[in-house]
Amino acid sequence: MRRTKISDLLQQPDFDKEVEVKGWVRTNRGNKYVNFIHLNDGSTIHNLQIVADAEKFDEDFLKQITTGACIRVFGKLVESQGKGQTMEIQAETIELYGTADPTTYPLQKKGHSLEFLREIAHLRPRTNTFGAIFRMRHHMAYAIHKYFNQKGFYYLHTPIVTASDAEGAGSMFQVTTLDLNNVPRNEENQVDYSQDFFARQTNLTVSGQLEGELGAMSLGEIYTFGPTFRAENSNTPRHLAEFWMIEPEMAFYDINDNMDLAEDFLKYLIRYALEHCADDIQFLNDMFDKELIDRLKFVVEHDFVRLTYTEGVKILEESKQKFEFPVYWGADLQSEHERYLVEKHFKKPVILTDYPKEIKSFYMKQNDDGKTVRGMDVLFPKIGEIIGGSEREADYQKLMNRVNELGMNTDPIWWYIETRKFGTAPHSGFGLGFERLMLFVTGMANIRDVIPFPRTPKNADF
Ligand code: 4AD
Numbered sequence: 001m002r003r004t005k006i007s008d009l010l011q012q013p014d015f016d017k018e019v020e021v022k023g024w025v026r027t028n029r030g031n032k033y034v035n036f037i038h039l040n041d042g043s044t045i046h047n048l049q050i051v052a053d054a055e056k057f058d059e060d061f062l063k064q065i066t067t068g069a070c071i072r073v074f075g076k077l078v079e080s081q082g083k084g085q086t087m088e089i090q091a092e093t094i095e096l097y098g099t100a101d102p103t104t105y106p107l108q109k110k111g112h113s114l115e116f117l118r119e120i121a122h123l124r125p126r127t128n129t130f131g132a133i134f135r136m137r138h139h140m141a142y143a144i145h146k147y148f149n150q151k152g153f154y155y156l157h158t159p160i161v162t163a164s165d166a167e168g169a170g171s172m173f174q175v176t177t178l179d180l181n182n183v184p185r186n187e188e189n190q191v192d193y194s195q196d197f198f199a200r201q202t203n204l205t206v207s208g209q210l211e212g213e214l215g216a217m218s219l220g221e222i223y224t225f226g227p228t229f230r231a232e233n234s235n236t237p238r239h240l241a242e243f244w245m246i247e248p249e250m251a252f253y254d255i256n257d258n259m260d261l262a263e264d265f266l267k268y269l270i271r272y273a274l275e276h277c278a279d280d281i282q283f284l285n286d287m288f289d290k291e292l293i294d295r296l297k298f299v300v301e302h303d304f305v306r307l308t309y310t311e312g313v314k315i316l317e318e319s320k321q322k323f324e325f326p327v328y329w330g331a332d333l334q335s336e337h338e339r340y341l342v343e344k345h346f347k348k349p350v351i352l353t354d355y356p357k358e359i360k361s362f363y364m365k366q367n368d369d370g371k372t373v374r375g376m377d378v379l380f381p382k383i384g385e386i387i388g389g390s391e392r393e394a395d396y397q398k399l400m401n402r403v404n405e406l407g408m409n410t411d412p413i414w415w416y417i418e419t420r421k422f423g424t425a426p427h428s429g430f431g432l433g434f435e436r437l438m439l440f441v442t443g444m445a446n447i448r449d450v451i452p453f454p455r456t457p458k459n460a461d462f
């Protein structure tokens with residue numbers, strides 16, 4: 001007989017039938033006559049109660065069934081007479097797969113801090129909190145593919161190892177097979193990358209966008225969904241060195257179409273979470289963030305505010321608010337500025353557009369004013385920037401002018417520039433940080449707690 005998942009039992013209980021369940025013991029409480037074992041198998045936040053009568057089982061055996069142990073239980077599913085659960089299993093046989101020594105198993109009592117749980121990332125998925133978060137991560141990933149598939153977008157796989165710096169920000173992890181203790185050098189005493197694996201300098205991608213644009217210029221509408229890497233030394237609750245990004249790229253979209261898609265996409269995902277992760281969201285709402293469900297509903301039900309960077313800066317300047325970082329036209333907005341606009345001023349998600357070109361990437365479409373570009377950032381409550389995107393510069397000469405102005409090396413991106421010579425067209429796209437989305441839908445405060453194995457400066461454990 002195959003095991004039944006606890007989530008299936010809860011949905012469709014077949015009372016008075018024999019079933020087999022397998023999972024990890026959350027608690028085992030009992031007396032001389034009976035033990036009540038609460039079992040969790042990861043399929044749901046809810047535990048299943050197992051009733052083990054003392055007369056059927058050896059006392060010493062039952063004593064080994066402690067918190068964290070893994071067991072197989074066979075028995076009859078019955079309606080529960082006790083409080084706190086609707087059903088339970090009257091155990092007939094129990095097999096102990098693995099014990100968990102109570103003196104060393106770290107997840108004994110509830111109420112461990114999130115900081116402590118990060119240090120035991122191999123075990124934290126067994127807590128209610130991380131079970132809920134990682135189930136939700138799965139559902140959100142699925143919803144992303146579902147959304148784009150329904151709209152006729154193709155999932156394009158862009159490379160992880162690249163020779164280009166898509167954002168031009170220089171914060172890349174180098175990929176090499178050279179012997180770092182004996183690096184080959186050329187006549188000018190520089191590293192001789194011709195001897196490296198790819199015969200050139202390579203790095204982990206910071207974004208799939210440049211290759212994504214090639215997809216849009218052929219398949220029409222594509223998206224990527226993959227890991228991206230940034231070697232920025234940002235130790236904040238919103239930055240990871242390895243994070244997942246979703247990047248749609250669309251031919252014939254201008255920036256307004258791009259904003260419409262971003263807003264529709266985010267609302268779809270949040271609605272999907274509310275519909276498909278109700279139990280887990282309720283748990284997180286009760287335990288961590290009492291306003292979570294209200295906030296999610298609010299975002300789904302209201303239009304995002306759209307305004308230019310220039311208008312946004314004016315509001316910030318006139319706010320008389322004391323910010324840690326000064327705000328003036330030309331300044332790169334910090335999370336505190338973004339959150340002021342969203343949480344204090346508009347009390348709604350905001351899409352800012354038309355940023356100064358100096359603080360945005362080389363590929364953004366240049367406005368006629370010569371100062372701003374058609375970039376857009378979607379700003380969310382508690383998060384700040386959740387999406388960054390733009391209409392792309394489709395004009396060959398204008399793109400080349402900007403590349404030259406910035407003194408960029410065109411060698412790694414010649415192919416990108418060449419698409420502006422052959423059948424160029426207006427097109428747009430954006431990137432959604434998957435973990436920023438997860439922060440929003442789970443209500444968690446630290447990005448390290450919404451990815452199973454976070455990668456941050458000085459930390460690549462597990
Ligand atoms: O604004 P970014 O840097 O934009 C791009 O990479 C563009 N190529 C996207 C595009 O137009 N196709 O990053 C996009 C999003 C940010 O809005 C943020 O949500 C997330 O990626 N992000 C990070 N998330 C976690 N940790 C980091 N270090 C992040 N950096 C960016």
Ligand code: MG
Nearest residue numbers: 377385387388
């Ligand atoms: Mg950005």
